Every structure is written in C-alpha cells, then in structure tokens.
Amino acid sequence: MEPTPTQNKSGRIKFIFGGLLILAAVVYLIVSSTQASAEYFLTIDELKAKGSSILDRNLRVSGAVIGDTIQYDAKTLNLSFEVANVPGDNNQIEAQGGLAAVLHAAVIDPTRSRLQVIYNGARPDLLRNEAQAIMTGHMGTDGIFYADELLLKCPTKYEEAVPSQVTGK
Amino acid sequence: MWADIGFGLMVITFVTAIFSVVAAVYGDYRKDFRWVESARRAMLLSFPLTSLAAGVLVFLLVTNHYEVQYVYSVTSRSMPLYLKLTALWGGQAGSLLFWSWLLSLFSSMVTLRKWDRDREFLPWVIVVSSITLVFFLSLTIFFENPFARWWSTLNGEVAAMFPPASSSLLMPSDGQGLNPLLRHPGMLIHPPMLYLGFVAFIIPFAFAVAALITGRTDDRWIRITRRWTLWAWLFLSLGLVLGGRWAYDVLGWGGYWAWDPVEIAALMPWLTGTAFLHSVMIQEKRGMLKQWNMLLIILTYDLVIFGTFLTRSGVLSSVHAFAQSAIGPMFFTFIGLTFVVSVGLLLHRWVELRSKSPMTSMLSREALFLLNNLLFMGVLIVCFWGVIFPLISELFTGQKVTVGPPFYERATAPLFGALMALMALAPLSAWGHSTIKTLGRAVWKPGLVALLTPIGLLWGGVRNVVAIIGFTLVALVILVTLYELWRGTLARSRKLNENFFVSLWTLFGRNRRRYGGYIIHISMVLMAVGILGMEVFQTQTQGTIPQGGSLTLDNYKITFDSVAQFDTAGNRNVTRAVVSIYQDGKFVQQVYPRRDYFYDSQQPMTIPGLRSTMLDDLYIILVDWQSISSVGATFKVYHNPLVNWLWTGAGIFILGILVAAWPEKDPDGLRASNPALAHSHGSAD
Numbered sequence: 001m002e003p004t005p006t007q008n009k010s011g012r013i014k015f016i017f018g019g020l021l022i023l024a025a026v027v028y029l030i031v032s033s034t035q036a037s038a039e040y041f042l043t044i045d046e047l048k049a050k051g052s053s054i055l056d057r058n059l060r061v062s063g064a065v066i067g068d069t070i071q072y073d074a075k076t077l078n079l080s081f082e083v084a085n086v087p088g089d090n091n092q093i094e095a096q097g098g099l100a101a102v103l104h105a106a107v108i109d110p111t112r113s114r115l116q117v118i119y120n121g122a123r124p125d126l127l128r129n130e131a132q133a134i135m136t137g138h139m140g141t142d143g144i145f146y147a148d149e150l151l152l153k154c155p156t157k158y159e160e161a162v163p164s165q166v167t168g169k
Numbered sequence: 170m171w172a173d174i175g176f177g178l179m180v181i182t183f184v185t186a187i188f189s190v191v192a193a194v195y196g197d198y199r200k201d202f203r204w205v206e207s208a209r210r211a212m213l214l215s216f217p218l219t220s221l222a223a224g225v226l227v228f229l230l231v232t233n234h235y236e237v238q239y240v241y242s243v244t245s246r247s248m249p250l251y252l253k254l255t256a257l258w259g260g261q262a263g264s265l266l267f268w269s270w271l272l273s274l275f276s277s278m279v280t281l282r283k284w285d286r287d288r289e290f291l292p293w294v295i296v297v298s299s300i301t302l303v304f305f306l307s308l309t310i311f312f313e314n315p316f317a318r319w320w321s322t323l324n325g326e327v328a329a330m331f332p333p334a335s336s337s338l339l340m341p342s343d344g345q346g347l348n349p350l351l352r353h354p355g356m357l358i359h360p361p362m363l364y365l366g367f368v369a370f371i372i373p374f375a376f377a378v379a380a381l382i383t384g385r386t387d388d389r390w391i392r393i394t395r396r397w398t399l400w401a402w403l404f405l406s407l408g409l410v411l412g413g414r415w416a417y418d419v420l421g422w423g424g425y426w427a428w429d430p431v432e433i434a435a436l437m438p439w440l441t442g443t444a445f446l447h448s449v450m451i452q453e454k455r456g457m458l459k460q461w462n463m464l465l466i467i468l469t470y471d472l473v474i475f476g477t478f479l480t481r482s483g484v485l486s487s488v489h490a491f492a493q494s495a496i497g498p499m500f501f502t503f504i505g506l507t508f509v510v511s512v513g514l515l516l517h518r519w520v521e522l523r524s525k526s527p528m529t530s531m532l533s534r535e536a537l538f539l540l541n542n543l544l545f546m547g548v549l550i551v552c553f554w555g556v557i558f559p560l561i562s563e564l565f566t567g568q569k570v571t572v573g574p575p576f577y578e579r580a581t582a583p584l585f586g587a588l589m590a591l592m593a594l595a596p597l598s599a600w601g602h603s604t605i606k607t608l609g610r611a612v613w614k615p616g617l618v619a620l621l622t623p624i625g626l627l628w629g630g631v632r633n634v635v636a637i638i639g640f641t642l643v644a645l646v647i648l649v650t651l652y653e654l655w656r657g658t659l660a661r662s663r664k665l666n667e668n669f670f671v672s673l674w675t676l677f678g679r680n681r682r683r684y685g686g687y688i689i690h691i692s693m694v695l696m697a698v699g700i701l702g703m704e705v706f707q708t709q710t711q712g713t714i715p716q717g718g719s720l721t722l723d724n725y726k727i728t729f730d731s732v733a734q735f736d737t738a739g740n741r742n743v744t745r746a747v748v749s750i751y752q753d754g755k756f757v758q759q760v761y762p763r764r765d766y767f768y769d770s771q772q773p774m775t776i777p778g779l780r781s782t783m784l785d786d787l788y789i790i791l792v793d794w795q796s797i798s799s800v801g802a803t804f805k806v807y808h809n810p811l812v813n814w815l816w817t818g819a820g821i822f823i824l825g826i827l828v829a830a831w832p833e834k835d836p837d838g839l840r841a842s843n844p845a846l847a848h849s850h851g852s853a854d
Contacts, residue, residue, distance in 0.1 A: 012527070018531065019543065022543045022544070026551070029547075029551065029581075029583060029584070030550070030551055032579075033551075033575070033576045034554075034558065034572055034576060036579060037575035039570065039571050039572065039573055040568060040569070060571055072793070074793040075713045075803075076713075077803060121805070122421075122711065122792040122793075122805045123792065125421075125773045125774065
C-alpha cells in the first residue's frame with residue numbers, strides 16, 4: 001500500500017513530534033541533573049573571598065598539598081592536611097611554567113592562602129608533598145573544608161623529570 | 170644511531186604518506202589509474218616502514234637505551250621483558266607511534282582487497298587514511314618524538330632529536346620505569362584494544378568520505394565496511410571494559426567507572442559507533458537514514474581523534490592527569506578541519522542522500538531503530554554537556570561549575586533504561602509497518618513472565634525503584650530474545666522435520682548478523698546486571714582492627730590474621746595482609762590485600778584482596794598498618810553484589826561479535842538457494 005500524500009504528511013508530523021519529545025526529555029534530564037549535582041569549582045583564594053555565601057553549596061576546590069601538614073590517624077581514618085592556593089586557569093598555569101612548577105611554587109611560598117582539609121577515609125596513595133589535590137565537599141562554619149571525595153594528581157612531574165643521576169659522556 | 174634510524178624511518182613514512190595523498194588526488198583528477206596505483210603502493214609501503222620504526226623503538230626499549238628520553242621515562246632495568254615490550258604504548262610519544270602503526274596496518278589491509286567493483290572509492294580511501302596518518306606522524310616527528318635523546322648542555326639537560334649547540338649525549342644508567350599503576354595485565358592490553366577500536370573506525374569513515382566525494386551514494390560503502398565497523402566496535406568495547414577491570418583491580422576505590430573526562434572521551438565514539446552500527450541496517454534494508462549514517466560516522470571519526478587526544482595523556486602519567494602539551498591545538502585544528510570538510514561534503518550530497526521510502530509507522534522496526542539512535546545521541550549529548558559544562562559556565566557566568574558522577578548517573582540512567590526497553594521491543598517489531606496490536610501479540614508472553622521479576626524482587630524486600638525497573642527490563646530482554654530464538658528454531662524444525670538443535674545451529678549459521686546481535690543484546694543486559702548491582706546495592710565499611718580483630722559488612726565478617734612486609738623482584742616492597750572471610754559465620758576464603766611500594770618510582774600501589782562469586786564480590790583494601798604496635802591494620806571493605814556479571818557479560822559479548830562478524834561463505838548464494846528460509850521467521854508472523 002502506497003502512502004497517500006496526506007498520510008505521508010501526518011506521518012512526518014508524528015515523527016517530528018516524537019523527536020521533539022525525546023529532545024525535550026534529554027534537555028530536561030540534563031537541566032535537572034545539572035542543577036542537582038553542580039559543583040562550584042573554586043580556587044582557595046576565591047573560596048576565601050566568598051566568605052559565608054557558599055556554605056551550603058557543593059564545592060570542588062583544588063590546591064597544592066603541603067607535605068608537612070599531612071596528619072593521618074589510622075585508627076579513626078581521619079585525614080587532615082593543608083593545601084595552598086594554585087591558579088585555576090590552565091593558561092595561567094602554563095604561563096608559570098606548567099603544573100609541576102606551579103605546585104612546587106605554591107608549597108614553598110608561605111604567603112599563599114592556605115586551606116585546612118579534613119577527610120575521613122583511606123589515605124590515598126598519591127597524597128604527598130606537591131601533589132595536586134582536588135577535593136569535593138563543603139565548607140564548615142569553622143573555616144575548615146570537609147571533603148567527601150579526594151582526588152589526587154601527580155601530573156607532569158613524573159613524566160617530565162630530567163635524569164638526575166647521569167654519567168656524562 | 171638507532172634513534173636516528175627510527176626517526177629517519179618516521180620521516181620517510183611521512184613523506185611516503187604525503188606522496189600517496191598527492192598521487193591519489195592527481196590520479197583521480199587526471200583519470201589516470203597508474204597514479205592511483207602508485208598511491209596504493211605508497212600506502213602499502215607505509216606499513217613495513219612504520220613497523221620498522223616501531224621495531225626500532227621496541228629494540229631501544231628492551232636494550233636499555235636510556236639516552237632516549239622516551240625509553241628513560243617508561244622503562245627501567247628492573248622491569249621484566251614483557252613490560253619493556255608493552256612500554257611501547259606506556260607513554261604518549263610511543264602510543265602515538267603505535268597509533269600510526271595500527272593505522273598503516275589497517276589501511277594496508279584495506280588497500281589489498283579486490284577493488285574491481287569499487288575502483289572509484291580507492292583514491293579517496295587512500296586520501297583519507299593517508300591524511301590521518303600524516304597528521305599522527307607529524308605529531309611524533311615535530312612534537313612528541315619518541316626518539317628524542319638527552320643532551321647535556323651548558324644550561325642543563327634537554328631532550329631533543331638533534332644535538333643542541335655545544336652539547337654532549339647523556340647516558341643515564343637507569344630509567345624511571347613505567348608507572349606501577351600501569352603494570353597490570355588489564356593495562357597492558359587495555360590501551361591497544363582501545364586503539365584498535367579507535368583506528369578501525371577510520372576505515373568506514375574513509376569509505377564514507379569516498380562515497381560522498383564520488384557521489385556513489387548507495388549502500389555499497391556500508392556493505393564493504395560492515396565487518397570493519399563490527400571489529401572496531403568489538404575492540405572499542407573491550408578497551409572500555411578492560412579499562413574498567415583495571416580500575417577495579419588496581420586503583421583500589423572499589424569501582425570500575427568514575428565518569429572521568431578521559432573515560433567519557435573513550436565512551437563518546439562508542440556511543441556514536443553503536444548508533445551507527447544499528448542505523449546502517451536501516452539503510453541496507455530500507456534505504457533510509459542515509460544522511461544520518463554519514464553524520465554518525467563523521468562524528469565517530471572526530472570523536473575518535475578527540476578520544477585519542479584525551480586518553481593518550483591518561484596512559485602515561487598518574488591516573489588520567491591532563492598533561493598540557495603543544496599537541497592540543499594541533500588536535501583541535503585537525504578535528505575542526507576534518508569535521509567542517511566532511512560535513513561540507515555531506516551537505517553537498519544532501520539531496521542525493523534523501524531516502525526513497527518514507528517512514529510511516531511509529532512502531533516499525535526502522536522507527537524503533539531511529540529511536541535507539543536518538544537515545545544514543547541523547548547519552549552522547551549528556552556526556553558532551555558534562556565535559557564542556559565547566560567551560561560554558563565559566564564563559565557565561567565567570568564561575569567555573571563542574572558536574573560529577575551523580576550528574577551522569579541521573580541523566581543517563583533513564584536513557585539507558587529506555588535503550589533496554591527498545592532491546593526488548595525492536596527485535597519483535599516488523600519492518601515497514603507495525604502496530605500496537607501486532608507488537609503486543611509478539612511481546613505479551615515473555616512480557617508476562619518478565620513481570621515475575623518485580624513481584625519476586627518486592628517479595629524479597631527490594632524497594633529500590635531503579636533496581637526493580639532495571640532488573641525487570643533485563644528479564645524482559647533476555648526472555649524476549651530467548652523466545653524469539655525458540656520460536657524461530659521451532660518453526661524451522663517443524664517445517665523441515667529437523668532436530669531442534671540442528672535447526673538452532675543452522676538458524677545461527679544462516680543469519681549470523683541477527684543472532685549475533687541477539688547474543689550481544691543478552692550480553693549487554695548481563696553487563697547491566699553487574700552495573701545495577703554496583704550502583705544500587707554496593708555497601709562499604711572501614712575500620713582499624715588489631716590482629717585477630719574483625720569487621721562486619723552485611724552478612725560477611727572479615728578477620729585480620731597477620732601482616733608481613735618483604736622485598737620482591739621488580740624492585741618493590743610488598744606489605745601483604747592475610748584476611749579470612751566468613752560468610753554467615755562460616756569460613757569461606759582467605760584473601761591477601763596488599764600494598765606494593767615501588768622503589769624506583771617511589772609510588773605505592775594498592776591491590777585489593779578479592780573474593781569473587783557470581784552473586785557478589787567482597788573487595789578488601791589494606792589501607793594502612795602498624796608493624797609492631799597493637800593498633801593493627803586499617804581495612805576498607807566493599808560489598809559489590811553482582812559485579813561479576815559485568816565481566817561475564819563482556820565475555821558473552823565477544824562471542825556475539827564473533828558470531829555476527831564471522832565471514833559467511835556465500836551469503837548471496839545461501840539466500841538465493843533457499844529464499845523461504847532467509848526470512849523464515851519474520852517478526853510478527
């Protein structure tokens with residue numbers, strides 16, 4: 001049976017309508033999920049500047065781990081450490097000599113703003129001096145950052161290291 | 170010297186590939202097939218050339234040539250031979266060369282086929298694959314050279330291909346060694362699998378572009394590349410699963426998928442590739458969706474390049490760190506150019522690609538396939554949105570906002586659920602026309618049986634809505650598929666008076682593609698069982714317990730028996746705990762969670778103690794320990810129900826692909842000799 005032109009047209013409208021419905025569903029899923037799980041990515045400087053306005057928000061903060069401040073109680077799994085401010089902008093990081101250099105500079109500079117972080121859980125393998133820590137959690141009224149999730153990166157340092165013990169030839 | 174030879178080989182391949190592009194275009198323009206043949210031979214030559222270049226790099230890797238920067242950064246003397254071999258793709262520069270090698274292998278394979286019927290495609294297939302090869306070779310020659318060496322200059326050590334002024338070659342006595350996290354069987358084959366999948370998708374794309382340029386807009390290009398697409402899809406899927414398995418075994422966070430941008434970058438071409446795999450069937454059977462298929466393969470190609478760009482940095486440094494390097498802008502320029510040119514070609518042929526027959530019925534097989542495609546695109550959009558959202562929000566609000574795993578889980582779960590529902594319905598609907606009545610008649614029996622699932626789950630005390638819907642859909646897909654198989658086999662065995670199993674076997678043989686597809690559907694929902702188990706039912710606990718002490722989680726109890734610390738080969742220090750697992754008070758197994766510390770890279774690695782059954786996994790991580798105090802050791806314990814089905818499903822998936830992609834002796838002949846059987850059990854018969 002050949003479809004008549006009218007059938008064809010109404011069929012087309014039917015499909016366009018169906019397609020729009022799916023599109024609307026996808027858009028709805030994206031919008032509602034974004035609202036429900038958005039995390040505000042802040043540097044420590046920005047965090048300090050915002051003050052109490054961000055107390056109830058999901059935050060994602062990145063900083064350079066200061067090795068000396070790492071305290072870990074294996075019994076309670078309480079992990080506490082301080083991170084120093086690093087710029088959030090990749091171009092800025094590149095301009096300052098790459099991530100490894102930026103992390104190093106942040107840790108040795110005592111004037112940088114610092115943030116105390118408390119996390120309960122296993123101590124991550126990569127948590128060490130000058131690692132980049134990306135913490136997800138919220139700010140407490142006590143000015144301490146309570147992390148629910150802790151992600152660590154020891155990025156380019158590992159790969160770009162120059163041979164240290166070499167026999168010249 | 171070897172490094173110079175390797176570099177020279179890359180440059181020669183580069184020049185050869187450029188020649189093949191120029192010769193193919195010129196030959197096509199002058200209609201002089203000798204030039205095209207010359208281009209074909211140049212293309213064929215690229216494979217031995219890249220093989221030699223990669224061979225030289227492998228030779229440098231296994232013979233401890235640490236003056237080569239790449240060798241220095243990914244190997245060390247203490248590494249066993251197999252790790253030195255696989256270090257070829259352990260870092261960025263090497264994996265780019267490996268990519269070029271795979272591409273030249275595949276393009277050579279495709280140029281060796283019989284071209285008599287498709288002569289007009291040949292020059293353009295050569296052009297597309299050669300341009301891609303030129304791009305990747307240029308990255309290794311100009312930016313990420315695996316043969317660069319260390320030079321000692323007045324300003325310190327630098328890595329370069331050619332000696333800088335007044336410098337001398339450095340000969341480090343040992344290398345840094347491969348990141349210990351990457352020294353895992355899953356990690357050794359995960360990158361090549363992913364790359365095989367990535368690179369194999371270039372071939373269908375090359376044919377698609379050839380079809381667009383030559384104006385041969387029938388489905389010939391799809392038929393030629395059907396098997397390529399299937400293999401590409403197999404390897405890409407395996408690459409994804411193996412990456413998950415590696416994360417589960419080595420990363421020690423109890424999961425396999427973290428919605429990391431790098432993982433998403435590998436998932437995105439899989440999504441478009443899967444959609445493509447389905448929608449080409451519509452074009453073959455009904456001559457529809459031609460424009461859509463072109464768009465899908467173009468998207469897949471550019472997402473493959475994008476995925477390579479993102480993942481190659483994941484291979485080398487710690488877990489998925491984004492290493493910024495000069496090749497970023499190169500990649501984006503290349504992706505932008507290829508996308509614009511291919512879409513331009515597509516628009517040029519837009520009218521010719523219009524489908525001949527309109528889609529009429531919303532429930533017809535083709536409409537459901539289209540819906541499947543839209544849902545995959547929906548997941549793609551969600552993923553893409555998640556990746557670019559931080560950029561968008563920063564652009565418009567000045568505030569960087571990111572979305573984490575909950576975003577992806579929430580937004581994709583309904584879409585994946587709808588895809589599962591389609592898996593149950595689409596095989597039952599008929600081509601052309603289908604109504605609720607015909608579809609309902611086909612689905613009601615397995616549907617009714619599947620309803621036992623939610624009843625059983627509610628009875629068993631499960632109240633989680635996601636789990637109930639998910640498992641019901643799983644049951645429905647399996648039941649519908651088995652019912653289809655049973656019906657088809659029964660019809661055949663009755664008609665021909667054949668043994669049931671003989672009929673089943675011949676059925677599979679006669680229509681591998683359909684039944685391979687059914688096996689794949691079953692494997693997918695089995696994997697969904699594992700994913701649901703982890704997402705919905707995973708529980709965890711952690712605690713510090715003295716020797717002899719215990720922790721409980723669900724119906725499990727673990728006791729800490731002992732811990733020992735010792736050095737082993739490979740320059741590592743191992744701390745290994747002995748833990749007994751009791752299930753419902755009964756001893757079931759001893760496991761050994763451990764932490765390995767690598768002296769050469771000063772990095773620890775956590776290997777969980779795992780008790781794995783088809784019902785659940787108990788996943789125990791040794792977090793910390795005190796060797797001589799009464800404090801004991803800290804453990805983190807995960808109870809991961811059903812996760813084993815994920816890996817089992819992946820195994821069945823391979824089987825399904827093998828069935829679908831196995832060469833048929835003479836598909837046309839078979840159909841012609843027995844037309845009655847070719848469609849012996851149309852869906853709504």
